[in-house]
Amino acid sequence: QKEVEQNSGPLSVPEGAIASLNCTYSDRGSQSFFWYRQYSGKSPELIMSIYSNGDKEDGRFTAQLNKASQYVSLLIRDSQPSDSATYLCAVNQAGTALIFGKGTTLSVSS
């Protein structure tokens, strides 16, 4: 059974701090890695994708991938109250459907 594991949280950080969200996956053949943000009552929205080892930065977001450790993380710098949401990690191999983690709830306090 292919699995994606995330700490459910809640992860609470003060405004302006760095939020660090982590994800591990079981399938060594996984090739594509995604982070989605989901606000309460809304559908998931893609915020980051990463395909090779290392870091990928987009604005305040940085995705980090370590395939040897089967580990993906998302860093949110200068966290804002509007970042409060559930963050879903998702992985797949080429040609297969995404497998999602259950998500980590982030709460940013002002």
Add this chain to the structure above:
Amino acid sequence: DVKVTQSSRYLVKRTGEKVFLECVQDMDHENMFWYRQDPGLGLRLIYFSYDVKMKEKGDIPEGYSVSREKKERFSLILESASTNQTSMYLCASSLPTGGSGGYTFGSGTRLTVV
């Protein structure tokens, strides 16, 4: 603005009814997916399709079927609705690799079976 449109935002059906959930995408995506999302269980894949008239079972296909007669439309059918099918249903689409752009999700249908 590209989008995935689900026909109903909220739906209430009776036990035993046949229920159709419709999903239409305007991005010319080959792949389409149906997930359900439940508290504590996350997103679970019901069915997916890589092409017109093709379908593949996901992790929890029991009690569901799908139809894809046109590239842009993917329908989820609950053959005989039961209370344990009360859930948020999410449709998504993607390019063939499922890669570069990830999935685009519809706004979801919250189905209540009474």
